[in-house]
Amino acid sequence: MIVAEGLTKFYGERVGIVDIDFSVRKGEAFAYLGPNGAGKTTTVRLLMGFMRPTRGRAIVMGVDSRDDRKMARVREEIGYLAEDFSFPRGLKGKEILGYYSRIRGGAGRAEEILELFPLDLNKKVEEYSKGMRQMLALALALSHDPDLLILDEPTTGLDPLMRDRLLNFLREEVRRGKTVFFSSHVLSEVQRVADRICLIKEGRIVALEDLPSLLSKLGKLVKVRLKEPLDVRRLEGVARVLSQEGREVVLAADRYSELLALLAEHGVEDVEIRNMTLEEVFMHIYKR
Amino acid sequence: MLNYARFDFRLRRRALLGWSLVLSVIIALTVWSWGEEEELQRLYEELFKQFPEELMKLFGKGVPEVLGAEAFYVLNYFAWIYIVILGAYLAFVGAGAVVDDLLERTGPLNLSLPLSRRDLLLARFLSIAVLVLGLTVASLLATFLFAALMGVEELIGRNIVLLHLHAIPYLLLCVSVGMLLGTVLPPALAKPVSAGLVVLDYVMDTMSMGTALEPLGYLTASRYFPALEIATKGTVSALDLGVLSALVAIALFLAMLIYEGKDMPI
Structure with a gap:
């Protein structure tokens, strides 16, 4: 589902990531870990095609992420959640969900997702707490039933109950054959969901193994x-x-x-x- | 793409209402100031004759041969409010169509949609174009309504319609230049610089009229929108319209091209 080949990004002189190589198989939960500034978000941006690599490439669902027009089609099958985001101002939760779902071409699982993450959709998004905004963003990322989930710190701002629901949901999605690529700081959560783990440090991979091997390493x-x-x-x-x-x-x-x-x-x-x-x-x- | 354009326009509805209201108030004041009294109108003419020519050019986009209702309309409302301030606002909005995803952190939602960058920018251009059309209708309707109410028949006619129609490619040029600058300038600078450029363009155009710097004027966009001439004589040049339309297409195409490959660190 995802292949990174020598993926490298420099911001001027500053190193983002260097020679990142990994592949994520279909039906796998792949955790991407590292301390702040290690290059997790840079990798996610490159996978989504928001930025171009300095060298190397990322292939997402068979498409080179540098090819914006082809990536547009691939994004129909991606559920993406960013670490840091805002909603357009002045709109209610239901308007955001309605408009974005229409643009994506469907929200078949919206009801199911909103049962998991109950929200007052009649409120304006400015009135939402951090946790509620995160739940709305998750509803947007998940309700079109994507094959690939790319989630950057998905549990940020969620209370323990919602966090638990999300982790169970992700595990269940993997069981259904969906692919999950996620980053997190909370290692106990990673341990619950991930099949394989990639650790990065200062923009480079320092370990890439399945969870049992890493734990016994x-x-x-x-x-x-x-x-x-x-x-x-x-x-x-x-x-x-x-x-x-x-x-x-x-x-x-x-x-x-x-x-x-x-x-x-x-x-x-x-x-x-x-x-x-x-x-x-x-x-x-x-x-x- | 059209679904996104509709959504984007939903976000601009408040701007359409706000601007329509502001334009209507200024139009009402302009029409009311001119009024029906010939004595007062002669007084205005005398007053404006005292003004330095540069000031007339700057505020009236040229020097009118005779100060009629149409020239008064351009001088008091159209030149500075519609061409300069609205144009600057639209350039600001055009640049925002590119950089607000970074500045307001809405990029993760918008750029992860199944739309190419080119389509996304085109959809935003279309949504702003609808805003421009809405403001054209609002300004025309307000002008006709207040002119009818206050008995200023000269303002209810072909010239004022042509003036507003000719303004459409000019305002769209402001939008597309804003978009282009949004793709090349640092995000924090793009919006104010785009707005400032529209003001500078207008000042360069009007201040170079009939001077040794005249050739510089031909490099400005507003030179291809001779508002005073259109309002007073009702003449429209196909060349002017062609230049403005071509510039809109070029600026938009370049903006789309650059935006497609631009790093968006969202």
Whole structure:
């Protein structure tokens, strides 16, 4: 559904993204993660054809995103939600929904979507809260039943209930064969929805894997409280030290027997071994 | 595309109503000032004769041979309100058709529609063109209504209709030049610069009339809209209309071409 090939964008001298390569398969939920300024929104703009890449290209549903006229047809099948947007002023929610749906050529699922995200459509959009505006934008992005969803921070401004509904909805859409490309800061949400994850840092991809592989990439998380302080350099080779505070050491490891044998020499008061969360993997990769 | 043009015009309805009201008030005051009293009209003529020629050119788009109701109409209303201020507003709106998606952050909704950039810009041009037609009708109707009410028969006729019809390509040129500037200038500058350019164009045209700078005047758009001549003599030049129409097409085409490849960091 989406292929990025050497996708690069410079804003003058400033780097947007560099040599981004990935592909998103049909029926997949693909999460695009990175800290602020990493290049997530730049990538989304290039995919949507809002900007032209400095080099490389993005193919969206078989069309080069630089070809505006062909992209116009492809956009019929895309549900797009931007991170930052405004509605035209002076209109009621129902007018916005009505006009934009007519221009898109339909809103077959509008009722269903509005049941999920209930809104007072008789209010002017200026009177909407941030969450209500986000729900209206989601209704606009989803109600024409697109095959591909490109969502930039879709849960921004939503309350926990609506957030939960959206995540369930997205998962259900993927089950129905729809493709979801989304960016988010909230890693627990990503973990609920994504099949594959792409992490970017300073405009470059630093990890691109399916969720289970990414979570096991660094091994398990080992939290140890020792009887006496230890020179952690001694653990190098069998584990990666994530943090140390006095006698408490947090490690990432996959060679447990060697690690435990080494630690046992120093006396272990307490030990906890568990899978890493996406947040811990994310933090580790970005702190490197 | 037409669905989008209809939607875009819905957003401009308030502007049509507001401008119609303002134009009607100014027309009413203009027609009322001229009135029916010949004594008062002679007084105006004497008064305007005292004015420096440059001032007459600037405010009347030329110097009338005789100050009749039509010349008074151009001098008091049409030249500055309709040609300059409305023209500047429409250039501002034309530039806004490109840059407001960035400045007001409406781009994510509009540019993600299944419309090419060319179609989007053309739809917006059409919607502004409907606004121009609406204002033409409003200005004509207000002129005829107040002229009938106040007994100024000279203003109810062919010349005033021709004047308004000739204004249409001129005003559309203001729109398309605004659009073109919107595609090439930084977003924050595009709207004020477009509006300012219309004022500058008019001043250059009128101030160069009959001077050594006359050739400069032919480079201005408003030179091809001789409002005073049309209002007083009822003559329309096909060349003027052709130049204005060709310029509209060129500016719009260039705007569409540049807009198609323009980065919109929305």
